[in-house]
Amino acid sequence: MAKVEALKLASDHLREPLASELENDEAHFSNGAVQILKFHGSYQQTNRDQRQRDWTMMLRLRSPGGRVPAQLYLALDQLADRYGNGTLRATTRQTFQLHGIPKQDLRTVLGTIVRNLGSTLAACGDINRNVMAPAAPYATGGYPAARRLADDVAALLTPRAALGAYLDLWVDGDMAYRLRPTPRVRTVNRQPAPGAVHSGDEQEPLYGNRYLPRKFKVGVTVPGDNSIDVLTQDLGLVVFTDAIGRLSGANVYVGGGMGRTHNKEDTFARTGDPLGYVQGRQVLALVKAVVALQRDHGDRQSRRHARLKYLLHDRGMDWFKASLPHYFHGDVRPLRKESARRLEHYLGWQRQGDGLWFVGLPVMTGRVAGPLKDTLRELVQRYQLELRVTPNQDILLCGIAPSQKRDVQDRLDAIGLQQSAMGEPTASHGIACPALPTCGLAITESERIFPDVLARFDALRQSLGIHQPLLVRMTGCPNGCSRPYMAEVGLVGSAAGHYQLWLGGAPGLTTLARPVLDRLPLAQSRGYGRHRTGWRTGISIPGLTGIGGAPSFQQLGHGWTIPYSRACPCPPWSTKAGRSKPDPRFVNPSPHHQLDSQRPCADHQVIEAAASSSPG
Numbered sequence: 001m002a003k004v005e006a007l008k009l010a011s012d013h014l015r016e017p018l019a020s021e022l023e024n025d026e027a028h029f030s031n032g033a034v035q036i037l038k039f040h041g042s043y044q045q046t047n048r049d050q051r052q053r054d055w056t057m058m059l060r061l062r063s064p065g066g067r068v069p070a071q072l073y074l075a076l077d078q079l080a081d082r083y084g085n086g087t088l089r090a091t092t093r094q095t096f097q098l099h100g101i102p103k104q105d106l107r108t109v110l111g112t113i114v115r116n117l118g119s120t121l122a123a124c125g126d127i128n129r130n131v132m133a134p135a136a137p138y139a140t141g142g143y144p145a146a147r148r149l150a151d152d153v154a155a156l157l158t159p160r161a162a163l164g165a166y167l168d169l170w171v172d173g174d175m176a177y178r179l180r181p182t183p184r185v186r187t188v189n190r191q192p193a194p195g196a197v198h199s200g201d202e203q204e205p206l207y208g209n210r211y212l213p214r215k216f217k218v219g220v221t222v223p224g225d226n227s228i229d230v231l232t233q234d235l236g237l238v239v240f241t242d243a244i245g246r247l248s249g250a251n252v253y254v255g256g257g258m259g260r261t262h263n264k265e266d267t268f269a270r271t272g273d274p275l276g277y278v279q280g281r282q283v284l285a286l287v288k289a290v291v292a293l294q295r296d297h298g299d300r301q302s303r304r305h306a307r308l309k310y311l312l313h314d315r316g317m318d319w320f321k322a323s324l325p326h327y328f329h330g331d332v333r334p335l336r337k338e339s340a341r342r343l344e345h346y347l348g349w350q351r352q353g354d355g356l357w358f359v360g361l362p363v364m365t366g367r368v369a370g371p372l373k374d375t376l377r378e379l380v381q382r383y384q385l386e387l388r389v390t391p392n393q394d395i396l397l398c399g400i401a402p403s404q405k406r407d408v409q410d411r412l413d414a415i416g417l418q419q420s421a422m423g424e425p426t427a428s429h430g431i432a433c434p435a436l437p438t439c440g441l442a443i444t445e446s447e448r449i450f451p452d453v454l455a456r457f458d459a460l461r462q463s464l465g466i467h468q469p470l471l472v473r474m475t476g477c478p479n480g481c482s483r484p485y486m487a488e489v490g491l492v493g494s495a496a497g498h499y500q501l502w503l504g505g506a507p508g509l510t511t512l513a514r515p516v517l518d519r520l521p522l523a524q525s526r527g528y529g530r531h532r533t534g535w536r537t538g539i540s541i542p543g544l545t546g547i548g549g550a551p552s553f554q555q556l557g558h559g560w561t562i563p564y565s566r567a568c569p570c571p572p573w574s575t576k577a578g579r580s581k582p583d584p585r586f587v588n589p590s591p592h593h594q595l596d597s598q599r600p601c602a603d604h605q606v607i608e609a610a611a612s613s614s615p616g
């Protein structure tokens, strides 16, 4: 049995050895406790800028649809200053993270979050993660139904026994803070379900005592609004509503996921497959069924191969559809037609539709610090405003009365967030994962150099007279926490200061990008801070035109479709010969062209030299 599987099994529903180790004076947890700690919403980390290991904890909240009430936000703001590194981070999965919490303060910090009606349960670990939904608090259209469904899914997939362990550990078992199921969830849980849905563990009926083979992600949205990157979710739901906004059903997509490993061709980013349309009253039963199916059939031997996407890839949609009736007795009909998908940002001032306003604030890499943090605290304190975190790491201040608008904008003006600086992004925009110094898996920088990277893209765009926004996403390793494989330009850390370059995702987040370069040298990351030397070489027109003949930077932007067949991920022009026309061989792929593999095949290894010899 894989090591993590054995740890979960022996943990008494995610209690031990964490509970015991919380009582000792060590500055850090053992590896076993670290695995269980994840399910409680925390990663153990060290500051990789320091030579000496100083252990601290990252804490991640669960906040379906990115909703963070005023009371909770104010508590987080204070906790970050008192126990953390003085910043909050709006994440790409619509929640906040705190960094730098010492082990001895973990109970105080986590307990304070729970007492302020927040939770970190299942924010990490092999379980359903934070449920995404459009962040905008629109009171009209399908939005309220999408938000309600996200709340229902989050409640439905809350672990039962682990919730007991969670409350025992962090608030002395005070059941007043248990996450209560919504009425719709209570109804579904009372209805008889196909026998296969039950795990066989009475205490943890859905998950069982080993929980899921790997993380599981659900996103809910409305047709046309792809702010949540619906095709990257294990389970994506696009809701349809009737004339008065009640849920009538949902298009269902399964098997999306971003994480991959460099040089491991059997790991890859994948977009979800359409399963079909399910009627409103059956949607929650379907959600449970898909989770149970993955629980039983997901790979528990190899964690690298354990996500639902590999099940779909290996066994195919026909197998999935044939297996589903063991878990789900409802109807799966053909997909309903959806309007074209757009990445909505909700920046600037907008009406909610209930007499109130919200304002969307662009937050570079989601990092809330300094004057922005002070201003948010003051505004939330003064007007008791609710916050919503967007999947783009931005923040919406919600529920603003017309009479409060002027004062709110004045305070935003004071920190450089003039009305004209908000609105739809007109420059390069994007998201970046934290990477160094906190993330133990980072190969290179992401968040800390991202502003520079965007500035360079903007300079290049301007010099080329390109006015459309360009979607750039960056990570410090191939795990893909900022979903770089869907971006128009994806930069994925591949070595110190080097990035794999992915191009060709669509602005509406509808297609996967493709790898073009393995090691684009972007930044001198060593000695960041003290000896920062800036760009060694960089993105430049010669650098890009040097890549096997990609004719111009303009091709990075809009309207660029790659003329390759599905059989090989290599764009036809990425050959040593600099081919610029589709290669006829790809129409009849040879066996070495691996379907769905995201690595270029041997014939199409890109020329690293093209970039490394480009001028800085």
Ligand code: HEM
Pocket (backbone or CB within 6 Å): 043, 058, 089, 090, 091, 092, 093, 094, 097, 232, 257, 258, 259, 260, 366, 432, 433, 434, 435, 438, 439, 440, 441, 479, 480, 481, 482, 483
């Ligand atoms: C597959 C293996 C993955 C591993 C081992 C992994 C691990 C981690 C770690 C250690 C962090 C904490 C970084 C820090 O706070 O310093 C993190 C952050 C995060 N990860 Fe992952 N991750 C993986 C894949 C993904 C994927 C595919 C997504 C979503 C597409 C994702 C979403 C996130 C989010 C939202 C954060 C919060 C930071 C942010 O704002 O970007 N992760 N991940």
Ligand code: SF4
Pocket (backbone or CB within 6 Å): 433, 434, 435, 436, 439, 440, 441, 442, 443, 446, 475, 476, 477, 478, 479, 480, 481, 482
């Ligand atoms: S993408 Fe890699 S470096 Fe970035 S946060 Fe995720 S695991 Fe860390």
